[in-house]
Amino acid sequence: MEKFIKKQKTLSTKDKFTITPNFKTPFISPENIIHIGEIAQKYNGVLKIGTNQKISIINIDEINLQRVIDDLNFDCVPKGKNLLTNITVCTSNFCRMSKYPTIGIYMKIVNEFYGIELPSKTKIAISSCKNSCVSAYVKDIGILADSNGKLFITVGGCAGTNPKSGYVLASDLDEKSTYKLFKSVINYYQSNANSKEKLRDFIDRLGFENFKSNL
Numbered sequence: 612m613e614k615f616i617k618k619q620k621t622l623s624t625k626d627k628f629t630i631t632p633n634f635k636t637p638f639i640s641p642e643n644i645i646h647i648g649e650i651a652q653k654y655n656g657v658l659k660i661g662t663n664q665k666i667s668i669i670n671i672d673e674i675n676l677q678r679v680i681d682d683l684n685f686d687c688v689p690k691g692k693n694l695l696t697n698i699t700v701c702t703s704n705f706c707r708m709s710k711y712p713t714i715g716i717y718m719k720i721v722n723e724f725y726g727i728e729l730p731s732k733t734k735i736a737i738s739s740c741k742n743s744c745v746s747a748y749v750k751d752i753g754i755l756a757d758s759n760g761k762l763f764i765t766v767g768g769c770a771g772t773n774p775k776s777g778y779v780l781a782s783d784l785d786e787k788s789t790y791k792l793f794k795s796v797i798n799y800y801q802s803n804a805n806s807k808e809k810l811r812d813f814i815d816r817l818g819f820e821n822f823k824s825n826l
C-alpha cells in the first residue's frame with residue numbers, strides 16, 4: 612500500500628495524504644469519474660487535477676488510506692521522485708487541429724516505460740500539432756506532429772524557474788522511427804547520466820551534437 616501513498620505538504624499541522632488512480636489512458640469514462648468522486652466524498656477527500664493529467668484524491672486521513680485503496684480497486688500511480696509517471700498527450704485524435712493521431716504512440720510509450728526509474732524527474736508530452744497544448748517544447752522529451760503530418764522530437768526542454776525550449780533532435784519522422792529514437796534517448800539517459808542530473812543538464816554537459824551522435 613505504501614508505494615501508492617503520498618504525504619501532502621500542507622500548512623496544516625494535521626497529516627493528510629494523496630492517492631492517485633492510474634487509468635493509463637488520457638480518457639476516463641463517466642463511470643470511473645463517478646466512482647472516484649463517490650470515494651472522495653465518502654472519505655472527505657478533495658479531487659485535484661494535476662499537470663500529469665491524473666485526478667488525485669487529496670486530503671485523505673491516515674486512518675482511511677487502506678479503505679480508499681480497497682474501494683478504488685484500481686492500479687494507482689506509484690510514488691517516487693524519479694519514476695517516470697508524467698506522460699501527457701493532447702486531445703489528439705479528437706481535435707480538429709490534429710495533424711497526426713498520436714494516441715497510438717502515447718499508449719506504446721505508457722505501456723513500455725511508465726514507472727521506470729530515471730536519473731532525475733522527467734516529463735514527457737505528446738502533441739498532435741505544433742500548437743502544443745501540453746507544452747511539449749518545455750518538457751524533457753516532446754513528441755509533436757508537424758504541419759506535414761510527420762513527427763518530430765525535442766529533448767531537454769524544461770519549465771520552472773529557468774525555462775528553456777527543448778532542442779529539436781530529429782524531424783520528418785514516421786511513428787516507428789519516432790518510437791525507436793525516443794527509446795534510444797530514454798535508454799541512453801538512464802544508463803549514462805549522473806544521479807539527479809536533468810536531461811537538459813546531461814545534454815549540455817555532453818554537447819548536443821555529441822549527445823545526438825551517441826544515440
Ligand code: SF4
Nearest residue numbers: 701706739740743744
Ligand atoms: S496540440 Fe493541436 S491537436 Fe493537440 S489539442 Fe492542441 S490544438 Fe488540438
